[in-house]
Amino acid sequence: MAKRILAVDDEIDVLLIVKTALQAEGFEVETASNGPDALALARENPPDLFLLDVMMPGMTGFEVLRELKADDSTSSIPVIMLTGVSERSKIQEALMSGTDYYIVKPFEFHDLMAKVNEVI
Numbered sequence: 001m002a003k004r005i006l007a008v009d010d011e012i013d014v015l016l017i018v019k020t021a022l023q024a025e026g027f028e029v030e031t032a033s034n035g036p037d038a039l040a041l042a043r044e045n046p047p048d049l050f051l052l053d054v055m056m057p058g059m060t061g062f063e064v065l066r067e068l069k070a071d072d073s074t075s076s077i078p079v080i081m082l083t084g085v086s087e088r089s090k091i092q093e094a095l096m097s098g099t100d101y102y103i104v105k106p107f108e109f110h111d112l113m114a115k116v117n118e119v120i
Contacts, residue, residue: 002028003120004045008038008064009053009082014105018051018082021109022116035059039067042074049120052099054083054090062097069098078119082107 005027009015012033019029030047032038034056042050050068054061061081068074081094084105091102101115 002026003049004028004030004047005049005051005116005120006030006032006038006041006047007051007082008032008035008056008061009051010034010056011053014053018112021112025113027116035061035064035067038064042068042077043071046074046077048077049116050077050079051082051116052079054081054085054094062093065094065097065099080112080115080119082112
C-alpha cells in the first residue's frame with residue numbers, strides 16, 4: 001500500500017510540482033493550500049508524512065505544526081518543512097517545535113526524496 005503524504009503550500013505551482021514528482025515515486029499525495037484545510041484533512045485521514053510550507057495566509061506553518069504536535073492523532077507523524085524562509089532563527093524554531101527536517105526552497109528534488117524516504 002502506498003504511503004500517503006499531505007503537502008501544504010499556498011503556491012499552487014509548488015504543490016503541483018511536488019505532487020507530480022512524489023506520485024511518480026509511488027506515493028499517494030493529497031494537497032492543501034492553507035493551514036485550516038490541512039488540519040481538517042489530517043484529522044479526517046492522517047497521512048504518513050506532512051510536507052509543510054512556513055509562510056501561508058491565515059495560519060503559518062509553525063502554527064499548523066504546533067496544532068499537529070498537540071493532537072494525539074497527528075503528533076507522531078513526521079513533518080518536513082519545505083519553505084523559502086532561510087533565517088537561522090526560523091530553522092531553530094521549526095526543529096525545536098518538532099519538525100524532522102527543514103528544506104529551503106529552491107531545493108533539489110533528490111534531496112527532498114532522500115529526506116522523505118528517511119522519515120517514512
